[in-house]
Amino acid sequence: MQQIITYRPAQVSDETAIKALIRAVNINPIGLKWHRFLVAVDENGELIGCGQIKPHWDGSRELASIAVQKAWRRQGIAGAIIEQLFANEQPPIWLTCMDKLIPFYEQFGFVEVMSGDGRSIPLYYRFARTFFKPIQKLSRIPGYLAVMVWPGGH
Template identity: 80%
Template sequence: MTNKPGITYRPAQASDEAAIKALIRAVNINPMGLKWHRFVVAVDGNGRLIGCGQIKPHWDGSRELASIAVQKEWRRQGVAGKIIRQLLANEPALVWLTCMDKLVPFYEQFGFIEVKKGDGRSLPFYFRLATTFFKPIQKLSRVPGYLAIMVWPVNP
């Protein structure tokens, strides 16, 4: 499946594993749970991995849109959006994500809504733990903003 000349979107292959891990490290996002078989990747005309993303299952039964990453020179060209749409296309249940608050508008365009404290939605245990662990890390690193939790679809 392609949407721009020279870009192909496909399920990841074992041979993509090293490039996925390298991209995740390069963009400085969570390097845990990078199982290549869960990824959708975008590759350029030369076969170079330019973007990736996965739906990650958690031990509490929740599923997370995670590891969305695009090479710097390919950003703002629809690569992440195409990966996200492909990942969500066959999801039968709720999908959660965590992101810094400044990315909330980006994910809203795909139907995610931010879960605010006290809005009546019950967070899966994994995401309750994530927010608990993130607060002290954020204070120590002085990262501005807050960790947002979002859910898709809006009306399950």
């Protein structure tokens, strides 16, 4: 049976569910202001996915907090959230992700940016990488934290 999924800007009443989903998928829990989020909800109004564009102190904007409940994955929900968040944005948009997700974000036009490849990485993401290294070591997370940018186009 076809399920009806609604995509809409978050409301204050979504805040608890957004925080719970971000905690459940174990991604960055900092900067989860509900008013920046786009959410996907099911027919009962339950949160099934979310994402936001987060502005930073260095002037950059980050695609962040992309998460979908396990039971709803591989149905294009994260993709739809990203496309709708992009509808009102101009490039560049930055993000950080574990290296295994690079192919996922490449589908939406993101390219990985390495230090020293000629494109300067905004300070926020350089700090994020430095800050993440000891956490990764302690938690024995495999791979590395990639920095990617959407320079415009798909």
